[in-house]
Structure formats: C-alpha cells, structure tokens
Amino acid sequence: MRISDSGRVQDKLINRLERQERQQAFQRDRFFSYKLPEIHNKLFQALLMDKIVETDNPAAVSDVLLKGLKKALRSSEFDFKYFIAPIRSLVPQANPFSLYITQYIMEVLINDPDVIDIYGTDLDIYQVVNKVISKISIQFERAEEEVITQLSHNKSLVHGSREYEIALDELMRKKVGEEGKRELKFFRDKAVTVIQ
Secondary structure, three states: OOOOOHHHHHHHHHHHHHHHHHHHHHHHHHHHHHHHHHHHHHHHHHHHHOOOEEEOOHHHHHHHHHHHHHHHHHOOHHHHHHHHHHHOOOOOOOOHHHHHHHHHHHHOHHHOOOEEEEOOOHHHHHHHHHHHHHHHHHHHHHHHHHHHHHHHOOOOOOOOOHHHHHHHHHHHHHHHHHHHHHHHHHHHHHHHHHHO
C-alpha cells in the first residue's frame, strides 16, 4: 500500500514545528522585554563578582552590556542565529540568549576600551550568564503561571482573544513591575557596595 499524501504530512509537521518555534521565540522575547533591567543588573553584578570582567569604569561597561542585551532583543532571527553560530555547539541544549550574551561578551565587550580583560573560557562565561538568566526565567515563569491562573477565574475572557492578551499584559506588568522595583533597588544598593 502506497501513501500518496506524504508531502502533505511533512508540510503539516514542518508548519507545526515552525509555529512552535515562533511561540517559543515570542515567549522568550516577552520574558526579556519584562525582565531586561533585572537581567542587566544581575548579570553585570555576576560578571564582576565572579571576576569574569575586569574594569576601571563599571558604569561604561554596564552601558555596553545593556546595549548587547537590547541588541539581542531586537535582532532578527537570522542575525541572532548568525551571531551565535561560532559557539552554537558549546553545550548541548543551550539557552540561545545565554549563547548570544556569551558571544557578545567574547566578541564585543572584550574590545571595549573600558574593559581591562575578560577571564575564563567560553564555557565559564556561558555558565555565569546562563545561571543568571535561568534563575530569573524560573521566577518569571512562576509569576506568569500565577497571572494565568488569576485570569482563568475570569469567565468573560477567552484564552487567545485580544482582550485576554491585554489583560495578561497588564497583570504581568503589574506583577513583574512590583517585583522588579524591589529587586532593582536591592541590586543597585548591592552593586554600589561591590564597586566601592
């Protein structure tokens, strides 16, 4: 017996995989857009505390790191994948944003005039970056689950509708914003003591 619709099955499978990839990219982008200040502060602090980055001008290096995070967020899919290509196989099942920031540190930050030196191997830098991003991601996912649970009690909102997305966005900004403000103040205070 011959299967005559094998092309159609492959097309459906490819479409499903592409849709899943777009959804994951959307969720990552949403995570980064909500948590960018926190990621920036914690990551910069971790790079200094773990002695990955040595600098005499922390404020300037912090600004360059922030530019890299924003560039990762705004990059097209092609530019993003092209940028991480040299270290794509650094670890199995790597976090793409951790790879991007690792590559940014090794390629751009190292050439900044305010950076004295970058210490550690590619893997060492990736592990520091990924540890920060993973920890923040877990907290974000918990907050998102709480908000989705809260929205599920509202029977007037239909999952996937425009009204649902607006309500989700508002509640996430409120929840993440409140947590982010407390954490931001804590880490700014802590960063001042580290730099002094």
